[in-house]
Amino acid sequence: MTSHTVHVAPSSGAYDVVVGPGILDEAGKRLAPLLPSTSAFIISDSNVAPLYLERLQASLAAAGIDAPHAVFPAGEASKNLSTLSDLLEAMAMARLTRSSAVIALGGGVTGDMAGLAAALYMRGIAYVQVPTSLLAMVDSSVGGKCAVDLAAGKNLAGAFLQPLAVLADTSTLQTLDGSVFSDGCAEIVKHAVLADSELFGQLETEPLAREGEPGLLASVIARNVDIKRRFVEADEREQGRRKLLNLGHSIGHAIEAASGYTLGHGHAVAMGLCAIARASEKVGWAEQGIADRIEAVAAAHGLPTESPYPADDLISYARLDKKSEAGGITLAIPERIGSASLRFAGFDEFSELIRLGVA
Numbered sequence: 001m002t003s004h005t006v007h008v009a010p011s012s013g014a015y016d017v018v019v020g021p022g023i024l025d026e027a028g029k030r031l032a033p034l035l036p037s038t039s040a041f042i043i044s045d046s047n048v049a050p051l052y053l054e055r056l057q058a059s060l061a062a063a064g065i066d067a068p069h070a071v072f073p074a075g076e077a078s079k080n081l082s083t084l085s086d087l088l089e090a091m092a093m094a095r096l097t098r099s100s101a102v103i104a105l106g107g108g109v110t111g112d113m114a115g116l117a118a119a120l121y122m123r124g125i126a127y128v129q130v131p132t133s134l135l136a137m138v139d140s141s142v143g144g145k146c147a148v149d150l151a152a153g154k155n156l157a158g159a160f161l162q163p164l165a166v167l168a169d170t171s172t173l174q175t176l177d178g179s180v181f182s183d184g185c186a187e188i189v190k191h192a193v194l195a196d197s198e199l200f201g202q203l204e205t206e207p208l209a210r211e212g213e214p215g216l217l218a219s220v221i222a223r224n225v226d227i228k229r230r231f232v233e234a235d236e237r238e239q240g241r242r243k244l245l246n247l248g249h250s251i252g253h254a255i256e257a258a259s260g261y262t263l264g265h266g267h268a269v270a271m272g273l274c275a276i277a278r279a280s281e282k283v284g285w286a287e288q289g290i291a292d293r294i295e296a297v298a299a300a301h302g303l304p305t306e307s308p309y310p311a312d313d314l315i316s317y318a319r320l321d322k323k324s325e326a327g328g329i330t331l332a333i334p335e336r337i338g339s340a341s342l343r344f345a346g347f348d349e350f351s352e353l354i355r356l357g358v359a
């Protein structure tokens, strides 16, 4: 089966995202011409490393790339400064130099942490993303944002660093837990609502499945990378248009926080997306019927559509959100399937929208 290549070209550095089955075994061949030297360092988590580390190392070794590794305990709870510090020490122990490269093998947590480790080590070395979760393939591995969580909130310490390449082996998705697969579907539904009505129609008639036709899954992933590419290239540092990618996330983040971060990110985003669609429809910003369509597609992908937490709890968390701006928040509002816009809402207005969107 052929692979798909999406060329992402932000001004701070262009790279290719390659999507397809079996790419892991081609990693050495594909990376050898791109890496600054034959020294690399793989960062992975305790679930992904036992499944795919050896294959990646074998492919790199066959291309003459030496790649020792570090593995951290899987899960969002590891995405903090303490794990980051351990990773940086391990990189120093492995005697990485300015011309070494970090390779992130795993989901969004691994990608975020490995990217930040690469940004910090010796003031910045190269890095490559090898995403293995659906969410990482369609979202977090593209765009150059990397961060860890602080006690005060999620993703509060981070950097922008573009990868040298992104290699997404879609056959690795077969070992993904069903609910983690659904998490990735939430970002796909979000992309479709934002920018691709045809994709949305496809998701309505034929929901994505982990066991589905591999060629179809790979092409949907590449299509999503291309959607994210358009937003990222237009606004690398998220000062304007890129904020549209936060569709569903403003209420979603409050739901995530209310759950004490026990809910999967995509699950919270799906609920947030349904809530903002319902609210936008009620105040007349969105076309009638949009919320029903989004809810149906979310449910067809195993995603929840209603917040288990009442509106007042979410409003309290939204007010605490460190990422909100003075006096309010810039919201992405779905207008019709395939189109959204940004609106600044004061906290009172945002609270009212949460009340309208959450039962």
Ligand SMILES: NC(=O)c1ccc[n+]([C@@H]2O[C@H](COP(=O)([O-])OP(=O)(O)OC[C@H]3O[C@@H](n4cnc5c(N)ncnc54)[C@H](O)[C@@H]3O)[C@@H](O)[C@H]2O)c1
Pocket (backbone or CB within 6 Å): 045, 046, 047, 048, 051, 074, 075, 076, 079, 106, 107, 108, 109, 110, 112, 132, 133, 134, 135, 136, 139, 140, 141, 142, 143, 144, 145, 146, 147, 155, 172, 173, 174, 175, 176, 177, 180, 183, 265
């Ligand atoms: N940088 C960005 O632009 C950006 C964008 C969106 C999300 N994120 C971040 O991404 C993270 C969420 O990503 P995620 O959902 O991939 O989380 P994750 O990395 O924790 O992966 C989810 C789970 O799946 C496991 N896993 C991953 N690939 C697997 C595979 N092929 N087989 C079996 N198990 C596998 C992981 O070990 C983990 O237990 C959050 O921290 C979020 O903040 C970052």
Ligand SMILES: [Zn+2]
Pocket (backbone or CB within 6 Å): 139, 187, 249, 265, 269
């Ligand atoms: Zn997200």
